[in-house]
Amino acid sequence: MELQVEGRGAVTVVRPAEARLDALGAVAFKDRMKAVIEAAPGRVVLDLSGVGFIDSSGLGAVVAARRFLREGQAMDLAGLTGPVGRVFRLTRMDMLFAIHPEVADALRETA
């Protein structure tokens, strides 16, 4: 599970390179998110606009990534596609995150 990481000022934008965040890739995703979050200077925005499928393992990995945040550091989500948004809503995990329609919205919030 490769992650594309882009620094946008104080915000670090992370994009999974694969369209599936599932049981096969969940552990690798969590490991790489740990490294990204630890290296990030501040807020992290996880851009899921390229992810068309997430299962409960993928969801668990996204939730688990919050554990690596430092005090005062936040992780937001952006660009949830229909199937991904449904999983977050059904499990009520949408309550845990600030969710933005697109990355640009998340960056505007910082400005």
Add this chain to the structure above:
Amino acid sequence: MPCAKRRERHVIAADPAEVRSLLERLERHPALARLSAEERDCTLLVLAEVLNNVVEHGYGGTPGWIGLTPLPGRPGLGWRIVDRAGQGPAPLALMRDMPLVAAEGGFGIPLIRALTDRLALRRKRGLNILTVEVRSDCSAV
């Protein structure tokens, strides 16, 4: 003499990579192609949860196989999953509710329950036989 119609059946090794590969093939399955996008998404999610549940909790890392057969009565929405895992999911486990706090797991079976209107598990001659029917109104869930 009329030809007997062959029954479709997919058999995979109990492995997350095999599950993903089967789901990717099913995305192009004719019965799923006739569903709405929401029904198709829900069906693929339910099958992912069921198949991975067998891999992780049924076989628990030991080798095994899983069979998947479409149910003729509910094209694309109804499926039968058969495996020979020693520890199939206990019937009561199928009644689990969605975790209430910031859990990192335990979502699989509640997701299956939320997106299906029929879920039946039985054990017969050493086989676990699970029948699932995805809600046709799953987009409203």
